[in-house]
Amino acid sequence: MTSKPKVAFFDFAGCEGDQLEIINLEERLLDLVEVVEVVSFREAMSEHSDDYEIAFVEGSITTPHDVERLEEVRSNADTVIAIGSCAAFGGINSIRNEQDFQTVTERAYGEDAAMFDDPDAELFDSFEQAQPAKAFVEVEYEVPGCPIDGEEFIQTVTAILQGGDPSLANHPVCVDCKLAENTCAFDRGEICLGPITRGGGCDATCVSQGTRCWGCRGLVDNPAEDAYSEVLQEYGVTTDELLNEFTLYWSWQREHGPQADMQEVEQ
Amino acid sequence: MSQDIDIEGDLVTRVEGHGEIVVNATDGQLEACEWHVVESPRFFESMVVGRDWDEIHHIVSRICGICSVTHTMTGLKAVEDAMGVELSEQDVKLRKLALAGETLQSHVLHLGYLALPDLVGAKSVVPMANTHEEEVRTVIRLHKLGNELIETVAGRSTHAQRTIPGGFSQLPSEAELRDLRASLEGSWNDVETVVDLVLSLADELPEFTRETEFISLTDPDEYALYNGVPYSSDTGELDLADYREIVNEHVVEQSTAKFTKHNRDSYMVGALARFNNNYEQLGPMATAVADRFGLKPVCHNPYLNNVAQLVETAHLIERSIELIDSVLESGLEAQSDYHKPDVDVTAGQGVGAIEAPRGILFHEYTLDETGTALEGNCVIPTNQNHANIQLDMERLVPTIIDQPEGEIEHTLEMLVRAYDPCISCSTHYLDVEFVDTLPER
Ligand code: SF4
Ligand code: SF4
Numbered sequence: 001m002t003s004k005p006k007v008a009f010f011d012f013a014g015c016e017g018d019q020l021e022i023i024n025l026e027e028r029l030l031d032l033v034e035v036v037e038v039v040s041f042r043e044a045m046s047e048h049s050d051d052y053e054i055a056f057v058e059g060s061i062t063t064p065h066d067v068e069r070l071e072e073v074r075s076n077a078d079t080v081i082a083i084g085s086c087a088a089f090g091g092i093n094s095i096r097n098e099q100d101f102q103t104v105t106e107r108a109y110g111e112d113a114a115m116f117d118d119p120d121a122e123l124f125d126s127f128e129q130a131q132p133a134k135a136f137v138e139v140e141y142e143v144p145g146c147p148i149d150g151e152e153f154i155q156t157v158t159a160i161l162q163g164g165d166p167s168l169a170n171h172p173v174c175v176d177c178k179l180a181e182n183t184c185a186f187d188r189g190e191i192c193l194g195p196i197t198r199g200g201g202c203d204a205t206c207v208s209q210g211t212r213c214w215g216c217r218g219l220v221d222n223p224a225e226d227a228y229s230e231v232l233q234e235y236g237v238t239t240d241e242l243l244n245e246f247t248l249y250w251s252w253q254r255e256h257g258p259q260a261d262m263q264e265v266e267q
Numbered sequence: 268m269s270q271d272i273d274i275e276g277d278l279v280t281r282v283e284g285h286g287e288i289v290v291n292a293t294d295g296q297l298e299a300c301e302w303h304v305v306e307s308p309r310f311f312e313s314m315v316v317g318r319d320w321d322e323i324h325h326i327v328s329r330i331c332g333i334c335s336v337t338h339t340m341t342g343l344k345a346v347e348d349a350m351g352v353e354l355s356e357q358d359v360k361l362r363k364l365a366l367a368g369e370t371l372q373s374h375v376l377h378l379g380y381l382a383l384p385d386l387v388g389a390k391s392v393v394p395m396a397n398t399h400e401e402e403v404r405t406v407i408r409l410h411k412l413g414n415e416l417i418e419t420v421a422g423r424s425t426h427a428q429r430t431i432p433g434g435f436s437q438l439p440s441e442a443e444l445r446d447l448r449a450s451l452e453g454s455w456n457d458v459e460t461v462v463d464l465v466l467s468l469a470d471e472l473p474e475f476t477r478e479t480e481f482i483s484l485t486d487p488d489e490y491a492l493y494n495g496v497p498y499s500s501d502t503g504e505l506d507l508a509d510y511r512e513i514v515n516e517h518v519v520e521q522s523t524a525k526f527t528k529h530n531r532d533s534y535m536v537g538a539l540a541r542f543n544n545n546y547e548q549l550g551p552m553a554t555a556v557a558d559r560f561g562l563k564p565v566c567h568n569p570y571l572n573n574v575a576q577l578v579e580t581a582h583l584i585e586r587s588i589e590l591i592d593s594v595l596e597s598g599l600e601a602q603s604d605y606h607k608p609d610v611d612v613t614a615g616q617g618v619g620a621i622e623a624p625r626g627i628l629f630h631e632y633t634l635d636e637t638g639t640a641l642e643g644n645c646v647i648p649t650n651q652n653h654a655n656i657q658l659d660m661e662r663l664v665p666t667i668i669d670q671p672e673g674e675i676e677h678t679l680e681m682l683v684r685a686y687d688p689c690i691s692c693s694t695h696y697l698d699v700e701f702v703d704t705l706p707e708r
Pocket of ligand 2 (some may be wrong): 076145146173197198202204205206207212213214215216217218
């Protein structure tokens with residue numbers, strides 16, 4: 001890798017909150033552009049170049065056009081990094097994956113939902129499911145979160161620049177919660193996804209802010225065996241029950257597993 | 268001079284979400300002039316169905332990262348309206364404070380990072396770090412101030428957690444509020460610097476006016492952002508319960524794109540609409556900023572939306588200081604760190620409206636007796652500005668049609684950016700193109 005690698009940002013279906021978290025690095029963003037050359041960042045700049053080594057992709061893949069664009073990004077980049085839960089495993093967009101698509105379009109568009117069946121209405125050519133980037137192309141690394149944590153983003157970039165491996169932590173959010181000395185959400189009578197959600201980047205921020213973990217960073221690897229079983233046992237909840245309790249972020253992942261790699265997905 | 272123009276389908280940069288401008292002319296004759304939205308549909312109206320009353324705000328927050336506080340709170344207001352939940356005065360003040368932080372953050376982001384490069388002739392804020400280092404650092408400090416405001420009150424700047432139905436799960440401490448107040452007081456020099464910069468570049472803002480209707484919230488007691496009723500500059504106060512008749516989404520024949528209209532063919536929402544409708548209620552610092560630009564209501568130049576944002580930036584700082592003072596004066600009533608307001612879950616239908624940074628935002632939810640959502644509807648500001656952008660373009664392009672194509676494109680991009688369209692939150696945006704000129708995306 002050259003001394004100042006070229007990086008580019010691309011967004012698909014999402015809220016652009018992850019890109020915003022990068023802008024929210026404020027002064028540290030100026031430090032970042034000292035060590036990398038940003039050649040494309042549509043949310044913040046007009047320039048664009050197809051010459052880049054590292055591509056960050058945000059948002060989930062929901063249309064055939066998204067796939068074309070993603071494949072182009074893949075062929076240009078040496079390293080593709082999914083930022084945010086939408087890009088990493090479908091995220092909140094995948095709530096609709098468990099709903100009947102016809103109903104989904106009608107709820108949002110009323111009688112105009114017929115457009116989704118019209119081959120001439122290209123803008124409405126939408127997949128029935130929201131999927132992550134890795135369902136279509138190889139993705140080297142992920143920075144999950146909804147939104148991502150700026151600190152974890154910096155750590156990831158730093159590791160890559162130094163030739164290291166920014167692999168994800170593999171402990172549940174419960175561990176971070178203990179470190180933050182939070183009162184357990186189960187103790188407060190809430191259902192919390194901390195025991196089966198991947199920690200290591202958010203400092204259990206939602207529990208610390210007085211709510212519960214909603215599972216935004218996705219399933220921890222092997223949640224069935226390794227999840228924080230003491231917590232679950234103590235409160236008489238099984239991993240499966242917990243998995244079924246919430247489908248906010250996991251509709252795609254529940255089907256494909258936490259470490260799902262690229263696979264044949266019907267387009 | 269009659270030229271052929273073909274501005275076709277590059278994504279407009281430095282806006283949130285995906286939009287394209289299409290202009291075609293042959294021999295100086297305008298053939299097409301269209302503003303397209305090409306965001307992938309995300310179906311939030313369906314995503315909330317079947318979800319619990321205390322999850323809805325969490326989901327709809329993800330409509331937009333930049334105005335997630337507004338979406339969260341508009342969702343909460345609609346749910347609270349449906350179930351008849353009342354908030355304490357203190358909680359309302361704190362929500363207003365978080366909202367002020369978000370609007371401040373968003374305005375500074377838009378002005379400083381997205382629009383300013385146009386005025387200094389740069390492609391982005393990155394090269395400006397070399398040519399205008401001090402100004403860029405100032406913009407960054409102000410942006411950070413907005414985020415600090417949100418973090419202190421709501422816990423996290425994007426998709427904050429503490430605002431929940433009925434109030435807050437957790438409150439800031441008095442000490443934190445005092446620190447925040449000091450940062451706000453300390454920011455006036457920075458505001459001054461940005462005002463000076465924009466003032467020195469104000470000649471770059473195109474002179475273009477087209478009379479239009481302005482819709483925003485209005486409130487007898489204050490410059491309306493969190494509370495208030497819908498108000499039209501043409502027809503006066505409106506009923507929130509009739510919001511569907513206010514926005515009046517419809518398909519127009521000549522364009523096939525879904526537009527909104529109220530009293531005329533289009534209306535404008537956002538900072539300029541609020542400025543025009545509620546000018547008298549701005550704080551003294553904000554009014555002074557407006558005076559320096561000679562900005563007075565009613566202003567019909569959409570490019571001056573950027574100046575209205577600057578005026579509001581000053582207002583938001585003044586207002587936040589007032590809100591903190593008011594909370595501290597009555598003594599912050601503490602609550603537990605894992606507070607859950609007492610909410611009686613009931614069936615009902617509720618509507619909420621809040622001024623998002625980009626304009627009035629409506630959410631509506633229908634809940635069954637267990638508090639599960641049966642239906643949802645969100646009408647976002649960008650959606651409402653679409654027709655106004657389109658009509659501005661139709662009026663503007665013939666007046667600049669002899670300019671080089673690059674100039675025309677630049678002027679139109681600036682127009683779109685002035686509206687600060689937040690296209691990624693196009694929850695049920697309908698932009699249908701049957702004609703062959705559908706641009707390559
Ligand atoms: S992961 Fe969350 S923050 Fe990121 S784009 Fe998706 S909804 Fe937005
Ligand atoms: S606590 Fe859970 S929901 Fe909250 S940020 Fe962490 S992983 Fe996401």
